[in-house]
Amino acid sequence: MSSCLGPVRALALSTLLAAGSAAADTVVIGASQDNTLYTDGTGGISNGAGQFFFAGQAGSARRGLVAFDVAAAVPPGSTIQSATLTLHCSRAPGLSTPIPVELHRVTAAWGEGASDAGDPGGTGTAAEPGDATWIHTFYPGALWTSPGGDFDPAVSALQSVGTPGFYVWNSTPALVADVQGWLVNPSSSYGWIVLGAEGGTSNARRFDTRENVEPAFRPVLRIEYVTGQVDAAPGAWTVVKSLYR
Secondary structure (H helix, E strand, O other): OHHHHOHHHHHHHHHHHHHHOOOOEEEEEEOOEEEEEEOOOOOOEEOOOOOEEEEEEEOEEEEEEEEOOHHHOOOOOOEEEEEEEEEEEEEOOOOOOOEEEEEEEEOOOOOOOOOOOOOOOOOOEEOOOOOOOOOEEEOOOEEOOOOOOOEOOOOOEEEEEOOOEEEEEOOOHHHHHHHHHHHHOHHHOOOEEEEOOOOOOEOOEEEEOOOOOOHHHOOEEEEEEEOOOOOOOOOHHHHHHHHOO
16 A cells, blocks of 8 residues: 555555544534624725625625534544535525535634624624624624635535525535544634625525524534544555545
8 A cells, every 4th residue: 555655645545544444423413603704995885793694696706614623522542434514505596496515615814803794694794893794703893815715726515506495515534534634723714714606696695693592503513533543644544535536
């Protein structure tokens, strides 16, 4: 194996195989923060404390953000075996044709301020200090490198979302690698950006946030992990991720 993949890749894969032979523990955690990026040249719109976030196109583009504190829920040194994200879609255009909704790993820290656009919330409201906006990571001073958010262009997971209901982004090697990276390096735990179809006039989806009044509708990350299977090779999980992309 090492002669074909190199020592770092071989170590990363052998760690996965070793972890697969051990009994896994499971933890289910709620989001630590979430928000919506609304297309806006001034960066003055957000919804940090709102009950909903949005993905897709409704006149202009909306992009969701959701993050989880993995290191607070999974013992250090564990190996992630699977990860699934469950979101509740609470609003969609009538007779909605399913659209692809992608998860991409965010690569910069961002904020959730006190802004609350209420119900239905689709147009957002005035950003508050610390909010993420289309151009800000933390309103009003810190900026994304690229308007609309800084994120890995590779898709971590994909789900087709149609009418309202629960949707699960199933475990993939890329999704597992994201969560493993956040466990190994908690300071990089910026979560995912949720991208819907950005085209047409009205295909956005509304998802419920951690502030939603119905606890059962809030975002949930389910993680299966094995303790004592530390992969200490620098960059090994990045390599594992690249093997599947």
